[in-house]
Amino acid sequence: METLSHLSEILATPEAQATVTVVTFVLTAVAFVIGKIRSDIVALCSMATLLVFNVLTPSEALAGFSNSAVVMMIGLFIVGGAVFQTGLAKIISGKLLRLAGNSELKLFFLVVTVTAVVAGFVSNTGTVALLLPIILAMAKTAGTSPSKLMMPLAFASSMGGILTLIGTPPNLIVDGYLRDNGLPGFGFFDFLPIGLICLATGLLLLYPLCRLFLSQKGREQTDSADNKSLGELLHEYHISDCVFRLNLRGRSLLSGRTVGELEIRSRYGLTLLEVRRESKSIWGNVIQETALPGTILQDGDTLYVLGHREQALRFADIFNLTFHEDEERNGQSKLDFYEIGLSEVLITPESALINRPLRAANFRERFGLNILAVKRNGRYIFDEIMDGAVKAGDMVLVHGAWKGIESLAKKRREWIVIGSPAEEAELVTLNHKAPLAAAIMAVMVLAMVFADQIGVKPVAAVIIAGLLMVLTKCVRSVDGAYKMIGWESIVLIAAMMPMSTALSKTGISAWIATSLVGTLHAYGPIAAMAGVYVVTSLLSTFISNSATAILVAPIAWAAAEQLGVSPTPFMMAAAVAASACFAAPISTPPNAMVMNAGHYTFMDYVKVGVPLQVIMGIVAILTIPLFFPF
Numbered sequence: 001m002e003t004l005s006h007l008s009e010i011l012a013t014p015e016a017q018a019t020v021t022v023v024t025f026v027l028t029a030v031a032f033v034i035g036k037i038r039s040d041i042v043a044l045c046s047m048a049t050l051l052v053f054n055v056l057t058p059s060e061a062l063a064g065f066s067n068s069a070v071v072m073m074i075g076l077f078i079v080g081g082a083v084f085q086t087g088l089a090k091i092i093s094g095k096l097l098r099l100a101g102n103s104e105l106k107l108f109f110l111v112v113t114v115t116a117v118v119a120g121f122v123s124n125t126g127t128v129a130l131l132l133p134i135i136l137a138m139a140k141t142a143g144t145s146p147s148k149l150m151m152p153l154a155f156a157s158s159m160g161g162i163l164t165l166i167g168t169p170p171n172l173i174v175d176g177y178l179r180d181n182g183l184p185g186f187g188f189f190d191f192l193p194i195g196l197i198c199l200a201t202g203l204l205l206l207y208p209l210c211r212l213f214l215s216q217k218g219r220e221q222t223d224s225a226d227n228k229s230l231g232e233l234l235h236e237y238h239i240s241d242c243v244f245r246l247n248l249r250g251r252s253l254l255s256g257r258t259v260g261e262l263e264i265r266s267r268y269g270l271t272l273l274e275v276r277r278e279s280k281s282i283w284g285n286v287i288q289e290t291a292l293p294g295t296i297l298q299d300g301d302t303l304y305v306l307g308h309r310e311q312a313l314r315f316a317d318i319f320n321l322t323f324h325e326d327e328e329r330n331g332q333s334k335l336d337f338y339e340i341g342l343s344e345v346l347i348t349p350e351s352a353l354i355n356r357p358l359r360a361a362n363f364r365e366r367f368g369l370n371i372l373a374v375k376r377n378g379r380y381i382f383d384e385i386m387d388g389a390v391k392a393g394d395m396v397l398v399h400g401a402w403k404g405i406e407s408l409a410k411k412r413r414e415w416i417v418i419g420s421p422a423e424e425a426e427l428v429t430l431n432h433k434a435p436l437a438a439a440i441m442a443v444m445v446l447a448m449v450f451a452d453q454i455g456v457k458p459v460a461a462v463i464i465a466g467l468l469m470v471l472t473k474c475v476r477s478v479d480g481a482y483k484m485i486g487w488e489s490i491v492l493i494a495a496m497m498p499m500s501t502a503l504s505k506t507g508i509s510a511w512i513a514t515s516l517v518g519t520l521h522a523y524g525p526i527a528a529m530a531g532v533y534v535v536t537s538l539l540s541t542f543i544s545n546s547a548t549a550i551l552v553a554p555i556a557w558a559a560a561e562q563l564g565v566s567p568t569p570f571m572m573a574a575a576v577a578a579s580a581c582f583a584a585p586i587s588t589p590p591n592a593m594v595m596n597a598g599h600y601t602f603m604d605y606v607k608v609g610v611p612l613q614v615i616m617g618i619v620a621i622l623t624i625p626l627f628f629p630f
Contacts, residue, residue, distance in 0.1 A: 018506040020053045025499060025542070032584065032602040039585065039595070039602065040488045043495035055502050064497030068459040073125060073493065073589055074485055075462035079441060081484030082469035084133030085476065086430045086437040107142060108207055111135055111149050112156035116199055119160030120167045127157045128590040132597060147214050150598030151608060152206055154590035159202045161579050163195035164188055170549035170578035174571040177553040183567070193627050194576060194620065201619045205612050213607040214598075233342055237373050237380060237397055243273070244312040245324040246303040253319045260293030265386070268315045270307035271370055273399055274340055277301045290340055290368050290400045306372060341402040344375075344418040349392040351414045358396070359386040367408045369400035430474065437474040440465050489592040496586050499542065525565045525630045529573050530621045532556045536577035537617055541587050545578040552578070565630040572628050576620050582609030 028046040031037055051061040064070060099110060119127040135153050139146045161168030165175060165188045179185040233239075248254055254262070264272050272291040277300060289295070291303070303321070305312055316323040347353060353361055363369045374381040374388070375395035381388070396415075398405065409417035447454065447461035466481075468474075475481045520531035532552060539548040552574045560567035581587035584605050585595045591605065598604075 014506065017053070017055050018508055020055055021050065021499075021502045021506045021508060024049045024055075025503070028499070029542070032586070038488065040491040040495065043492050043586070047495045047498050050498055050502050055506065056498050060501050060505075061498045063501070064494035067494065067497060068457075070490060070494045070497075072459050072462045073490055073593065075459075075466035076125065077485040077490075077593075078466040078469055078475065078481050079444065079462065080133045081481065082437050082474040083441060084137065085480075086433040086474050088434040088437045088441075104142075104144060104148075105207070107138070107144065108149070108152060108210075109203065111138070112152050112159075112203060112206065115153055115156040116160030116163070119157040120163035120195070124157035124161045124168060125589045125593070127160070128154055128593050132593065136597060147598045147600065148210055150594035151214065151600065151604070152210060154588070154594045155202065155206060155582050155609070155612065156199075157590045158579050158581065158588055159195070159199045162198055162576055163192055165191060167191070167195075168545070168575075168579045170545050170575045173549040174553055174556075174575045177557065178567070178571055181557065181567075186572075191572075191575070194572065194624060197623050198576065198580060198616055198620055201616050202612060205615055206608075209608045209612060214604065233344065233397065237375070239306065239372060239397075242306050242308070242382070244305050244307075244309065246305060246312070246316050247322040247324065248297060248299055248301045248303070249320070249322050252297075252299060252321060254297045254321070255299045257297055258293065259291045259295045259297070264305075264315070268307075269311045270305045270315055271372065273304045273306055273370060273372075275301050275303055290370070290404070292364070292368055340400060341405050342397070342399050343405050343408075345396040345398055345408065346416045346418060347390055347392060347394040347396065348415055351390070351392070353390040353414060354392055355389050357387045358390055361414075363398060363408070367398075367400065367404040369398045369404050369408065371396055372399050373397045430476065433472070433474045436472055437469065440468045440472070440474070486593060486596055488596060489589075492586060492592050492595075493589055496542075503539075503542075525560075525563050525569075526621070526625065528559045528563060529570050529624070532559060532570050533573045533577045533617055533621055536574050537581065537613060540578045540581040541583050541613075545581060545588060549574060549578045563630075566628070569624050569628040569630060572624050573621065576624070577617065580613060580616050580620070582613045584609070 024046055028042060031042040031045075032039060047061050047064075050056045051058065099106070115127060115131055118131065131153060132150075135149050136146055138144075139149050158168070161171070165171050165186055171186070171191060175185045259272060259275075264270050275289055275291050275295055275297065277298060297303075305315070313323060315321070358371060358374070363371055371385060372382075373396075374385050375397070376391060376393075395418075398408065405417065408415075444461050444465035447456050448458045451458050451461070470478060470481050475484070520527040532555065535555070536548055536552045539552070553571065556570035556574045557567050560570045582591070582605065585591045585600070585602060587605075587609075594600070
């Protein structure tokens with residue numbers, strides 16, 4: 001016991017704490033570079049080590065998970081996911097793609113330019129979260145690997161943050177430090193000249209670097225080769241050729257009657273697939289629902305029926321309905337799958353339905369599903385399918401609410417639902433929700449830009465926007481919202497934040513900064529400013545740029561004061577260096593956010609980011625004194 005007590009006392013000394021921090025820091029960096037262990041697990045191991053050796057208190061170690069930037073990232077993942085799921089990303093990406101044409105070079109520069117401009121007025125984290133689904137949609141449409149655009153997206157957001165005072169937190173931190181010490185501080189666009197030069201440098205370097213190091217990274221195939229898409233099922237069974245749209249105009253004989261009492265299938269040879277009507281909500285959405293026996297038809301309803309054209313025409317004539325014979329456009333089906341889905345069901349040899357009529361399954365009564373066709377020995381059967389005897393190996397095509405298909409999938413003893421209904425549902429774009437998603441996103445962006453004027457914190461704006469996306473069904477379900485969050489990126493950033501605290505708490509960061517700047521102090525202001533830049537750049541690679549700016553600002557001030565020169569260029573150097581961090585996925589939240597989407601490794605960031613960070617640093621050091629003389 002005495003030995004343990006003595007060891008505990010030794011580990012509690014400042015020297016031991018600093019040693020543990022340095023060793024943990026080095027081992028963490030090595031593990032990131034090797035890449036054999038997932039980055040979020042490495043970060044958690046780092047955090048746990050600092051906690052076990054009492055370098056940090058539990059509250060300090062876990063503070064990253066309550067950090068406002070991390071919470072914002074979670075909300076922005078949901079907002080970005082809603083932008084993708086409502087099809088808004090595809091709409092915007094389509095317009096941008098028309099500007100780029102077929103040129104990969106134009107597409108690249110369009111992405112980084114738009115990103116940089118937006119990031120000048122919105123946080124770089126928010127910019128990436130909002131644009132990420134749009135850029136992914138652009139890559140898919142253009143047939144380009146996402147890896148060629150995701151890293152440029154993240155890096156351009158950091159470059160864009162240098163353009164204005166509000167573009168990135170370090171700009172505001174050094175501005176506040178100047179004002180606190182009696183100097184005027186920076187104007188809104190004082191960063192613009194340096195920002196434009198850095199952005200131009202980045203654009204010229206980024207494209208060849210990405211082409212050189214990322215061109216071999218192929219696109220990840222998201223579609224399973226074993227599962228057929230909804231469009232493929234419609235095409236295989238020729239369903240679209242047999243779907244007709246009927247509208248209940250004024251004084252229709254169907255108005256006020258239920259679907260069940262009409263006996264449409266037995267009397268008219270048609271299958272009523274779904275009913276659509278205008279919602280009375282303030283959003284004015286279209287309600288899409290499966291036609292169940294208890295569904296009451298109303299004036300203005302649109303009915304989608306499956307059958308022969310002659311039968312549909314006869315039915316429309318009898319009940320005074322408007323007949324629409326739609327054609328497919330641009331490969332788009334006449335059926336939509338917002339709330340309603342389509343799936344194949346394989347009848348197993350052990351099923352109780354074998355040699356019994358399909359009607360005995362009661363799919364409509366039990367699951368709210370319609371049976372559209374049966375595939376048997378390569379033949380497609382459409383007529384009198386409900387009364388024919390079921391055979392083992394039959395493939396039954398069902399249509400109805402996604403929840404009904406999911407319930408059907410749970411009865412695995414009788415049949416097997418091909419594919420995953422829940423996953424298929426999440427892939428369906430809710431196009432009718434796109435205007436609503438656009439409005440929520442626009443209000444969120446405005447709230448973030450004018451946060452000081454309206455008194456709403458950016459994190460609050462993001463949380464509210466995320467909640468609205470879920471409550472207004474721009475996200476299909478709460479479970480779907482959770483799946484949209486890039487948890488690996490969230491854990492990576494939150495678990496690495498304590499390292500910043502440990503480096504500051506043990507005095508390691510201050511010692512490195514003071515030593516380097518002190519060494520270069522004798523060589524004049526440019527050398528000292530270069531030292532400030534290098535220190536800031538190195539620290540920002542592994543700890544948050546905000547923490548780095550807070551740490552380096554007093555050192556930069558002291559260096560300028562010892563030389564008897566203006567501290568403004570030193571502060572500018574610290575701000576730019578804190579923002580221009582590209583060498584690791586943990587350098588900034590945007591870097592971490594695109595890691596999975598671009599399928600990058602730690603070394604991908606090193607290969608592209610290190611030369612970019614070094615050359616941009618040289619350019620910044622040489623140009624800052626031109627605009628902010630000593």
